Amino acid sequence: MKLLRCPRSAAAFALVVMAIAVMSLPSAVPARAEQTGMRAADPSVIRVGGTYVSVQSAGGGIAVRQAPSTAALAAAPARQVWSDTRDLGEVWAPEIVRDGGRYHIYFSAGRGAAHRMYVISSADPDSGYGTETKLRLPDDKWAIDGTLFTFEGQRWFVWSGWEGDTDVEQNLYIARMSSPTTPAGARYVISQPREGWERVVGDPFVNEGPEAVKDPNGQLHLTYSANGSWSDRYCLADLRLRAGGDPTYVWDWYKSNGCLFGSERSTMMPGWDPTLHVDGPGHHSFVLLDGDIAASPPAGPAFPLMFHAVPKGTPYAWENRYWYTGTFCWWGDTTYSRTGVPGAETDTGWSLKFFE
Structure with a gap:
């Protein structure tokens, strides 16, 4: 099958969608975003063979669904x-990962400043999980939205957390893992909400919901949510690790110069357009085979994505968030720039386009 490159405009994207339909790509890749029947937040979805597995906070705990497509998850038990x-306490943002043939669900639980990361594990996606284990993350500070991935043979854990014991701002941190349940060594800050476009809504200012993916050049990306999740300014942005960079060194990460997926034009990266049908898209899930970034898609047509958002015309509130199916593709030759920090001021490589 001939691969189609990511389109350069919404009109071009519509033409690509038509071409994709003609080529009969799997139904799991929707032509456009669809609002599912799931009134919920923080989707986490992986594909195992031909089955899509999702996890969510529900009923004072965690629930798993399995379906033949992302769109069918809402109807699955x-x-x-x-x-x-x-x-x-409050159970937030579970993330499902497959590692070594086992399933691991990471989630944050607690009340107020007591939120910490926990993990449960099983050989099966929807049964057999035992008692939760607290992840002993370095420094033992407030932590949410954690997830595991493997890059260049090393397991890593990335999460959103506080530097100290008070809610000043939410940073992104990374730490090595010696196993899916055992952190090793120090934590390293890799992003702070210091850019004007990610400080439109604060108290606190946030970087959260990091998700790992690997681009066609093999470089690591962590896309994340910025601005408060209680606001329609919530959006997705990108961190790209420079070629050959050290994931623990903050200045080896280059940040997009604006939101890549959002509903407010003033916060968007130049050349990226705001959404037409939803407000405040954020906390997404790349629907990867086995949830493994080694299976990240190549350059070409659009690939499955899930995110939460509020339908336009609906009051923006946490209780009005739905899971949406969507698509993303790689966008080449994109320069991220910065000033006044160590290292080169620009880095050019792959970025991402997200589509409703």
């Missing part, structure tokens, strides 16, 4: 795989 029997 939700199986409760873990309940908060120890009254840990």
